[in-house]
Every structure is written in C-alpha cells, then in structure tokens.
Amino acid sequence: MARARGDVDYYAVLGLAPSATEEEIRRTYRRLALQWHPDRNRGDARAEERFKEISEAYAVLMDPAKRQAWESARHAGSAGGFSQSREDVFRDLFNDPRASAVFEELTRELERLGLRVDRRDFERTLFGGRVVVTGGVFTISPWRVLGRIAGAGLRLAGRRLLGRPAARREERSDVVFPLRLTAVEAGRGGRRRVTLRRPDGDDEVLVTIPAGVRAGTRLRLRGKGRARPGGARGDAYLVVDIAG
Numbered sequence: 001m002a003r004a005r006g007d008v009d010y011y012a013v014l015g016l017a018p019s020a021t022e023e024e025i026r027r028t029y030r031r032l033a034l035q036w037h038p039d040r041n042r043g044d045a046r047a048e049e050r051f052k053e054i055s056e057a058y059a060v061l062m063d064p065a066k067r068q069a070w071e072s073a074r075h076a077g078s079a080g081g082f083s084q085s086r087e088d089v090f091r092d093l094f095n096d097p098r099a100s101a102v103f104e105e106l107t108r109e110l111e112r113l114g115l116r117v118d119r120r121d122f123e124r125t126l127f128g129g130r131v132v133v134t135g136g137v138f139t140i141s142p143w144r145v146l147g148r149i150a151g152a153g154l155r156l157a158g159r160r161l162l163g164r165p166a167a168r169r170e171e172r173s174d175v176v177f178p179l180r181l182t183a184v185e186a187g188r189g190g191r192r193r194v195t196l197r198r199p200d201g202d203d204e205v206l207v208t209i210p211a212g213v214r215a216g217t218r219l220r221l222r223g224k225g226r227a228r229p230g231g232a233r234g235d236a237y238l239v240v241d242i243a244g
Contacts, residue, residue: 010057010070018071022062026102029058033106038125039115048125055126056086058102059093066092090126091197095226127178175225176218179207179238186213186242196224196236207238215242 011018014028032054034040041047060066066082066089073082094100103122110117177196189211196203203224217240225234 007074008057009074010060013053013057014061016061020061025058025061029054030102030105030109033058033102034109034113037106037110037115037117039110039117039121040113052086052126055093056089059089059099062099063092063096087127090123094123174234174237176237176239178241179219180241180243181209181213182243185209186215186240187211189213194238196221213240215240 011020014020014025014032016024016028020028033051036047036051036054038044038048038051060070066084070082100119103119106122107117107119179194186209189209192207192209194205194207196205205221205224207219219238219240221236221238223233224236227233
C-alpha cells in the first residue's frame with residue numbers, strides 16, 4: 001500500500017488551509033467522501049484512489065500527534081521524517097472513535113441517496129480486504145470493532161470458540177481481524193502464526209485452522225483484544241475470508 005509521506009500536502013488534498021480546525025477538516029472530508037465514494041462512482045478506479053487519498057489526509061490531520069509529526073517533517077524539509085504506512089494510518093483511524101464517527105454520518109447520508117452501506121464497507125474499501133503474508137506469518141490489520149458475533153463451534157489453539165449461534169453487543173475492547181486463506185489452506189487446515197496488530201502493541205498467536213473451514217467463520221481469541229480499564233483485555237476475533 002502507498003506510504004504516507006512528508007512530501008504529500010494533506011491540506012492541499014482536502015483543499016484546506018494549514019489553520020483548519022478539526023471541525024473544518026471533518027466537514028470537508030464528509031463532503032468530499034460523499035462525492036468520491038466508490039459506490040457513487042462505480043467502475044471509476046480514479047474515484048476509488050481519490051477516496052483513499054482524502055481518507056488518508058483526514059486520518060492524519062484528525063490525529064493531533066500525526067498532524068504535528070507530519071507538519072514537523074515538512075517544515076524540516078525531511079520527506080522521510082513522516083513514513084507511517086497508509087495501512088497503519090487507516091488502522092489508527094478506525095480505532096479512534098472520535099475521528100471514525102464520521103463514517104456513521106456518511107452511512108446515513110449515503111442511505112438517503114439510495115445506497116446501502118455500513119461502516120464495514122468503508123473499512124473494506126480502505127483496507128482492500130488485504131492480509132500481508134510474510135515468511136509463513138500472517139500480518140493482519142484490524143477490520144472493525146465487533147458489533148455482532150455468531151458462534152462456529154470450532155476450537156482455536158486448544159481454546160473453545162463460540163459454540164452456538166448467538167448475537168450480542170460486544171464491548172469496544174473487542175476487535176475483529178480478517179483472516180484470508182486460499183481455498184487449499186481452508187480445505188486442508190493447519191497451524192499458522194498470526195500477528196495481531198493493535199494500537200497498544202502487537203501480539204503473536206499460533207492459530208489452528210480447522211480443515212474445511214468456511215468463509216465467514218469467526219474464530220475467537222480470548223483476551224487478545226484492546227486493553228480495558230483495570231488491566232483486563234477484550235477478545236479478538238478472526239473472520240475467515242477465502243480467496244477465490
């Protein structure tokens with residue numbers, strides 16, 4: 001994925017002045033996102049890339065620490081001084097309730113225009129549903145805060161997964177990651193080392209993939225979600241995605 005760079009003028013991408021307030025940034029992004037959303041520009045690859053560009057700019061400018069780091073790199077004339085990947089920028093955006101609330105607003109606006117979208121559609125568009133595989137280790141970026149979960153009655157690394165179809169509201173400390181497999185990998189199953197990337201630190205787990213696992217299956221990792229006040233952690237869920 002393209003890298004966030006110190007030589008990209010995020011203010012120019014959004015058509016804003018450097019003095020822009022957070023409310024101005026949010027309002028401008030909302031307007032541009034409605035204009036360039038891929039569902040309103042079907043088949044237009046330029047629109048999809050433009051949507052990613054303005055979303056990257058929004059993510060950086062709405063994060064005070066990133067905005068300061070990017071501005072410092074530009075003022076110092078060091079293009080490499082701000083080198084977070086676009087994927088990391090998007091990951092942090094969706095993990096920030098204050099900044100990511102705009103997607104709820106966009107969902108309502110797009111629904112008024114007759115388009116059926118939800119928060120997950122924004123994440124799929126920006127992340128592209130990609131999982132980077134290196135050296136046999138799956139490196140996975142967060143997909144969405146879990147809203148509803150359904151059990152699959154499987155076992156993961158010796159731990160019981162959800163054993164019955166159920167739906168309940170999860171805490172914000174629960175997170176979901178996509179786990180992309182090939183059809184061969186899904187059919188034969190096996191063990192994989194999976195690196196879960198969280199804002200508060202990465203975690204590596206050994207995952208047992210049941211033979212014949214189906215797309216959409218949710219695998220539960222107890223205590224691998226975000227930290228809660230008091231030291232406990234929520235759960236993480238791996239959602240199986242089988243590449244065609």
